[in-house]
Amino acid sequence: MDRAEVFGYIPDGKYKTSVAYFSMEFAIDQALKTYAGGLGFLAGSHLRSAFEMKQNLVGIGILWKYGYYDQVRNGTNHMACAFIEKDYSFLTNTGIIFTVTVHNAPVHVKAYLLKPEVFGCAPVFLLSTDIPENDYLSQTITHRLYDPNESTRIAQNIVLGIGGAMLLDILGLTPDVYHMNEGHSVAPNFYLYDKFKNLAEIKKRVVFTTHTPEMAGNEAHSFDLLQEMSFFYHLRTAEVKALLNIDGDNFNYTLTALKFARKANAVSQMHGRVARQMWAGNTGVCEIIAITNAQNPRYWMDAEISQAIADGQSEHLVLRKKELKRALFKVVADQCGKLFREDVLTIVWARRFAGYKRADLLMYDWPGFLNLVNNPDYPVQIIWAGKPYPEDDGAIALFNQIINRTAALPNCAVLTGYELQLSAMLKQGADVWLNNPRMYHEASGTSGMTAAMNGAVNLTIPDGWVPEFARNAENCFLITPASDEFSVMEKDKLENKALLEILNHHVLPMYYERQSDWITIVRSAFSDIMPAFGSDRLACQYYNDLYN
Numbered sequence: 001m002d003r004a005e006v007f008g009y010i011p012d013g014k015y016k017t018s019v020a021y022f023s024m025e026f027a028i029d030q031a032l033k034t035y036a037g038g039l040g041f042l043a044g045s046h047l048r049s050a051f052e053m054k055q056n057l058v059g060i061g062i063l064w065k066y067g068y069y070d071q072v073r074n075g076t077n078h079m080a081c082a083f084i085e086k087d088y089s090f091l092t093n094t095g096i097i098f099t100v101t102v103h104n105a106p107v108h109v110k111a112y113l114l115k116p117e118v119f120g121c122a123p124v125f126l127l128s129t130d131i132p133e134n135d136y137l138s139q140t141i142t143h144r145l146y147d148p149n150e151s152t153r154i155a156q157n158i159v160l161g162i163g164g165a166m167l168l169d170i171l172g173l174t175p176d177v178y179h180m181n182e183g184h185s186v187a188p189n190f191y192l193y194d195k196f197k198n199l200a201e202i203k204k205r206v207v208f209t210t211h212t213p214e215m216a217g218n219e220a221h222s223f224d225l226l227q228e229m230s231f232f233y234h235l236r237t238a239e240v241k242a243l244l245n246i247d248g249d250n251f252n253y254t255l256t257a258l259k260f261a262r263k264a265n266a267v268s269q270m271h272g273r274v275a276r277q278m279w280a281g282n283t284g285v286c287e288i289i290a291i292t293n294a295q296n297p298r299y300w301m302d303a304e305i306s307q308a309i310a311d312g313q314s315e316h317l318v319l320r321k322k323e324l325k326r327a328l329f330k331v332v333a334d335q336c337g338k339l340f341r342e343d344v345l346t347i348v349w350a351r352r353f354a355g356y357k358r359a360d361l362l363m364y365d366w367p368g369f370l371n372l373v374n375n376p377d378y379p380v381q382i383i384w385a386g387k388p389y390p391e392d393d394g395a396i397a398l399f400n401q402i403i404n405r406t407a408a409l410p411n412c413a414v415l416t417g418y419e420l421q422l423s424a425m426l427k428q429g430a431d432v433w434l435n436n437p438r439m440y441h442e443a444s445g446t447s448g449m450t451a452a453m454n455g456a457v458n459l460t461i462p463d464g465w466v467p468e469f470a471r472n473a474e475n476c477f478l479i480t481p482a483s484d485e486f487s488v489m490e491k492d493k494l495e496n497k498a499l500l501e502i503l504n505h506h507v508l509p510m511y512y513e514r515q516s517d518w519i520t521i522v523r524s525a526f527s528d529i530m531p532a533f534g535s536d537r538l539a540c541q542y543y544n545d546l547y548n
Helices: 038-052 136-142 150-171 188-196 199-203 223-228 237-244 253-260 269-279 303-311 314-336 366-373 393-406 420-429 447-452 488-513 515-529 535-547
Strands: 019-022 057-062 070-073 079-082 092-102 105-114 124-128 177-181 206-209 220-222 250-252 263-266 287-290 345-350 380-385 412-415 432-435 457-460
Touching: 019 038, 019 150, 038 057, 038 177, 038 420, 038 535, 057 150, 079 393, 092 150, 105 136, 105 150, 124 150, 136 150, 150 188, 150 223, 177 188, 177 535, 188 199, 188 253, 199 253, 206 253, 220 223, 223 237, 223 250, 237 253, 250 253, 253 269, 263 269, 263 535, 269 287, 303 314, 303 515, 314 412, 314 420, 314 515, 345 420, 345 488, 366 380, 366 488, 380 393, 380 420, 393 412, 420 447, 432 447, 447 457, 447 515, 457 488, 457 515, 488 515
Parallel strands: 019 057, 019 177, 057 124, 177 206, 206 263, 263 287, 345 380, 345 432, 380 412, 432 457
Antiparallel strands: 070 079, 092 105, 105 124, 220 250
């Protein structure tokens, strides 16, 4: 794959293996709205490190006309979803238009290029069907990331997978490895099968990253609908079932990707064990290793915080943290009309709003929560932020319920607009980064990594990546999980009790009474995060353990 002639990106000679990285999301910069959450944050950091090391890699994604959605407020101060057309002058129009077959009809696809020098990432081709050559229905395929219509989502998968593989051929690029980042991009395998007519030849070229530790979260559709949508390229349903030794009426994206790939990876050591157990009963599944997620420190980390920790300058560290808190608190004041104080311990809960992440766990015992936020001896400030899926009425209701319940509390705020920029400000302004999902539901999670890069202390359930990092009361504070013998409701009750206990008796007294001990934890967290959970390690591990 000769990149120099195509887009002026010359890889380092030590990265001989060429890679095409397929992903529905890329969170590369605040200005480019091609992401929803953690999957995109991972892809963005990966491509930034790939660029910095000049790895032989190119991204394949979709140019979403309306992004995911813009999170705004309605007239009652509740969250609302706005779909606003995006325009990007910094993308390069390649002039390439080609057709893919969707629902037995041609759909025209236009390719744009995000050049490496724009945001400092490996080159990314972004595909769009929103062009005059298409009818309106075909144009809408690339309008909304994770469109709620099932047929539209399948069409998106076809454009990404088959369209992306076709584009590489049009460009004359023949990657050694096709990397599917999550099951959305499983479709190129059918294009490759049409080319090679041999499953073994595909396996030589395909690797896969799985991100979902629950069976229900792995996307599946009926064979009949997929056949009707032209998902299998030139294959028929019976041929697909025979090729992959699949029975039943439904086609599972993840299972299929595991059968096409020569090797796959889960995104934490714990997730690796879960994933191997999940898919163990299926024939033809490839080896699943673990490559723990990571984030790019040069993008996320505040330089002054980093320098103060490196130099052992505790006073500078404290002063810089207060500066960053003041910047965040301007956003709080602007959105919520509440004035936070830089000398008060600030707890942040911020990530995708989904039921299992339990944004409201801190409130489970309401009198206990009020005691926490009204404690005159150890004052606290709490901020929530995050984006629910726009059709997840339960998560949106929870978001708005937290707004309602905290409206009268001057030290509690709920922020909208949770994207890269706000995410960075929250991590820089947090003293405590709260992470309390239900155990075994978080494949990895990465927000706590970037929080620790910015002088915040994790208060967390030991799920996902956390067991690979955590040393309780040394580099973080761990919430003891309730036994699996209890019901979900009882677990929430017990873990809320454990959370309040840690805050009231350990976190708050240390922050206010033993600042040197607090700074020791901040420093320990920073040194344990870097470089183990920086994306340079991740990018190298992908090359060494998955690509080569």
